Amino acid sequence: MGQAMEALAKKLANTELPDTLEEVMAQTMKRPPLFSTWALVVIAFQGLIILGLLVLVLILWLKTRRGPSH
Known part of the structure; x- marks a missing residue:
C-alpha cells in the first residue's frame, strides 16, 4: 500500500x-476499492461466528473429556 x-x-x-x-x-x-466496507463487515461477522463455534466446541470437548461431574 x-x-x-x-x-x-x-x-x-x-x-x-x-x-x-x-x-x-x-x-x-x-x-473501485479493494475491500468495500460491506465486505469487511461480512468478513468480520463470519470471523466472529467461526470463533464462537470454536469456543463452543472447545467447551463441549472439555466437558466430555472431564467426564460427568456429580
Whole structure:
C-alpha cells in the first residue's frame, strides 16, 4: 500500500499538478476499492461466528473429556 502511494505521488509530482491531493482523491474515488466496507463487515461477522463455534466446541470437548461431574 505504501509503495503504491509513493508511486502515485511520484507520478503526480512528475506531471506538475498544483492540487495533487485533490487529484489523488479523485483517482482513488474512481478506482473501485479493494475491500468495500460491506465486505469487511461480512468478513468480520463470519470471523466472529467461526470463533464462537470454536469456543463452543472447545467447551463441549472439555466437558466430555472431564467426564460427568456429580
